[in-house]
Amino acid sequence: MENLIEEFRIFIKKKGLKYTPEREEILREILEVEDHFDVESLYLRLKNKNSKISKASIYRTLPILIEAGFIQEVYKQGGHSFYEVTLNKAPHLHFICISCGRVDEVIDKELNFLIKKHEKDKKYKLLTYHLEIFGICPDCREVK
């Protein structure tokens, strides 16, 4: 935990940026979120703890955290982006229920293998990938 904070501080300094309490506070909060999050939910979590962080600062800090490799933008839903901590997490795909919005994660080694293969074929330098599968979840199917 604290080692991650320190790692972030070093990253910030190496980039010639200033290490501010706001940036640290946002990272600490994100490390406590267990599932996917968007800007709004993160903002509300912080607000509940009487933090005075503005949404603008969240919007400004997320790209830094992505660049530092702490988080990734994983999918869009209802017109806005969702993120997740991808530090110690295997790449995975997302099943998204278009009826209730539920999102299930599935880790798949075959998929990683398949993507590596295409990376070589296409001579792209791979950064990240998203596999989103849209459907109707079991719960929503039986409601019908």
Add this chain to the structure above:
Amino acid sequence: MENLIEEFRIFIKKKGLKYTPEREEILREILEVEDHFDVESLYLRLKNKNSKISKASIYRTLPILIEAGFIQEVYKQGGHSFYEVTLNKAPHLHFICISCGRVDEVIDKELNFLIKKHEKDKKYKLLTYHLEIFGICPDCREVK
């Protein structure tokens, strides 16, 4: 071509909607687009042909065409959606260069197989999926 138009007319009537020249014109134009398109480019194509179709009508017609299975929303870039005709096209993944915006398509039968497997496992009713791979394309790598 004309059989697709007729298929659309039947779909529209079956849904209890009205079959308007605007809806038909939009479908005809989309069937002529060979690659990915967004609302703006479609609007400009129509405008160039002296069509009076409004953007509002395009925005209203695209979801109908998606429901009818003629097109799919395939990825977002620069904050807006791109679509493609998916009628006679095998499902495929997209390599997206985050530097120049270039998009390469790759058809992969293994991927379809892999997704079908998860569909069964998770008991989701599959509708569609997107695999987007973000990276730097060969051209952009050598410019560096």
Add this chain to the structure above:
DNA sequence: CCTGTAATTGAAAATTAATTTCAAAATAAT
């Protein structure tokens, strides 16, 4: 063919996620 009603249209206004602006505050090097 008319006629009535309900849907659709284009244009403009509204919405909303994300970005930018700006003056005040904070960081960090000297």
Add this chain to the structure above:
DNA sequence: ATTATTTTGAAATTAATTTTCAATTACAGG
């Protein structure tokens, strides 16, 4: 401490998409 530079919160702006609304059109029934 002094100073140059960055960052902040709040408000304004941007831009894609959605909604509103009055006028037009589709089309079912007579």
